[in-house]
Amino acid sequence: xxxxxxxxxxxxxVEKEDVTLDCVYETRDTTYYLFWYKxxxxxxxxxxxxxxxxxxxxxxxxxxxxxxxxxxSSFNFTITASQVxxxxxxxxALSEYYGGSQGNLIFGKGTKxxxxx
Amino acid sequence: xxxxxxxxxxxxxxxxxxxxxxCSQTKGHDRMYWYRQDPGLGLRxxxxxxxxxxxxxxxxxxxxxxxxxxxxxxxLSLESAIPNQTALYFCATSDPKLAGGExxxxxxxxxRLLVL
Numbered sequence: 001x002x003x004x005x006x007x008x009x010x011x012x013x014v015e016k017e018d019v020t021l022d023c024v025y026e027t028r029d030t031t032y033y034l035f036w037y038k039x040x041x042x043x044x045x046x047x048x049x050x051x052x053x054x055x056x057x058x059x060x061x062x063x064x065x066x067x068x069x070x071x072x073s074s075f076n077f078t079i080t081a082s083q084v085x086x087x088x089x090x091x092x093a094l095s096e097y098y099g100g101s102q103g104n105l106i107f108g109k110g111t112k113x114x115x116x117x
Numbered sequence: 118x119x120x121x122x123x124x125x126x127x128x129x130x131x132x133x134x135x136x137x138x139x140c141s142q143t144k145g146h147d148r149m150y151w152y153r154q155d156p157g158l159g160l161r162x163x164x165x166x167x168x169x170x171x172x173x174x175x176x177x178x179x180x181x182x183x184x185x186x187x188x189x190x191x192x193l194s195l196e197s198a199i200p201n202q203t204a205l206y207f208c209a210t211s212d213p214k215l216a217g218g219e220x221x222x223x224x225x226x227x228x229r230l231l232v233l
Binding site for chain 2: 009033035037043044045047050052091095101102104105107108109110
């Protein structure tokens with residue numbers, strides 16, 4: 001069965017610190033997709049990144065970076081030089097691929113990040 | 118204008134009342150989804166629809182029903198609301214025809230529902 005675990009329920013850092021949000025997944029499929037979403041205090045869900053299981057290259061987008069390691073079934077998210085605007089709940093999600101189509105998203109329970117000034 | 122809209126954004130209702138949450142999208146996506154979010158539980162799938170004639174139950178469909186009136190509209194109904202249906206409800210859309218078959222779900226702003 002597929003599962004996503006975000007073991008860190010809440011993290012608090014001071015502005016300009018680097019912070020890593022952990023995501024560990026379980027799947028029996030060889031083809032799957034991993035996602036990160038951000039939910040700021042205003043409540044909407046913002047798509048951040050999608051990664052397929054065949055692409056293990058790390059990705060960097062500004063202060064955000066993602067480390068995908070199939071060997072440890074992890075897809076961790078790092079924010080460098082955190083800012084107050086990064087305060088949000090971050091969700092990791094998994095989607096398997098079968099029957100020629102992507103399956104539904106399975107979400108982790110989220111990590112609440114608080115960045116203090 | 119937002120690509121995925123939800124109405125109402127906030128709703129308070131009483132136990133036993135029927136309530137409908139509506140979702141509209143201008144993205145032209147075929148697939149639409151309804152999720153609920155409860156504190157500490159992440160998002161859980163209620164129903165999903167791959168096209169107007171294809172509706173499927175998700176993980177937690179009991180107590181809910183849906184209607185796909187058109188490609189752009191997907192409504193969620195609570196036939197007889199109960200307090201444990203108090204939650205934040207999200208609609209999402211996706212389309213496998215885009216991005217080489219790799220789908221991304223895009224979410225509406227959410228509807229906060231309180232059942233007294």
